Amino acid sequence: MFGQLFPRKRAFITGAASGFGLEIANKLAQDKWHLAIADINVERLASAKNELEMLGATVIAIELDVTDWSAIEKAASQIKQAWGGVDLVFNNAGVAGAGKMEEIPQNEWERILNIDLWSVIYGCRAFIPMLKHQGSGHIINTASSAGTLSAAEMANYNVAKAGVVSLSETIKVELAPHNIGVTVICPTVFKTNLGESMSGETANERNLQAQLDESKVTSADIVKDTFKAIRKNKLYVMTQIDAKLGWRIKRWMPELYAKLMAHCYKKRIWIYKHLK
Template sequence: MSIAPESRILVTGAASGLGLALVRQLADRGCRVLATDVHTELPDPLRGLDRVAYLSLDVTQDVDWAKARDWVVEEWDGLDYLFNNAGVAAGGRIELSEMDQWQWIVDINLLGVARGCRTFAPMLKAQGSGHIVNTASAAGLVHPPRMSEYNAVKAGVVALSETLFHELKPYGVKVSVICPTFFKTNLTESLRGKDESANKSAAKLIDNAKLSADVIAARVINGVEKGRHIILTDRDGKIAYAAKRFARPLYYSMMAKASVQMSKKD
């Protein structure tokens, strides 16, 4: 089912990357979009966009989610699509990942999504309609070495999304989870951690990626319209996930090779 003009849509992490691309493309379709991000003032990339309102929202804060819910009720009297997109990046060898780094990425990437879902699930259930779209990663389905915290939180988002897919289905509410591999974005700006080798490798993969956030956003919207639960946006992710599901020895061989290559750089 196509995303109809005038659909009421909330997007988190909307000031850059995939979130910004989604906002622009959804607004171009005639949707009404509430773009949210941690910035207290309207971010420059969102200025001048028709049909787009802005609200400061820190996904780690319950009070901000409550404000977003109140805004939606007062301005729109309901919500059609919730895109839980805000996220950050971290990775590296397990012994170099400190617990404050784990807490930081869990709070944003996993609990931020959980807060969004629990805030709006009652509204969507009462409506008997709506669609939650959670941004995870191919790292939530396949788990390369030296990405412990990132893999863990993205796998958590996949698990949460599958749980809610079943839990909310009787109420007419749909749930999708986005699982892209590397694409060009500003995610490298959020990279944290003491493992400089891992940070450099991640930055290189993102910077050299062939696909743009605009391309990924278009494929996400297409997947949502087709009602897909797991939305794989690129060939590499589809191959890796298929290998894990149907050719586990090949998948383990791929992960072992990657681990050996990384260890040679230590």
């Protein structure tokens, strides 16, 4: 799978009990990796552990809340003690949120920023010293095209994911001299259980849910590109055409991009088509 890149085959994955995280774990399990899987959902975590062991992985299941710094720090120590280090660190757990800027309640802003941004900061802070000591490894942070495209009525999620993109770009440079790779995942919508993390009470959340329901893109598609990026030590993973195209238009013609987005929003087209 990764050739001789990571012969000791050790990975830490947050949000590994469902969706993208579970798909990553599945693929690594088929290659007999040692997996430390972390999640807040105890039942799904237990069933993931069984599934992965049946596929041939050695599994440590860690029930934790990624917003708890001491829990992440403890997980890092546990892994060091069990396996002497780690090769791949996936800071992946996340939740979705949407709403008009001024209507998103304060506690919802805090929930999204804590789970989607602070967790990734914690994951990087906890594992970078271990990776530097080894002089090897790769950090993979799950952002979203929300962090690169800044769609309307998703300010809290966009801000968190833009933070993840910026953090990843920064440490890519900082860690290069230490032989540590960094990749940031920026997909548009693909099919997972992400919608369960929203209340579904607002029009914006229902719009996002409708996109999740009708997406034909799967976690397996994103994992394939992610593993390729790790092998080639590429920074960005943008699988879907709208993720790639939107990012390029925004970088090359930022004013035009803002106008196009405003037009789509006003006319309720593209990602806004379900927004009532």
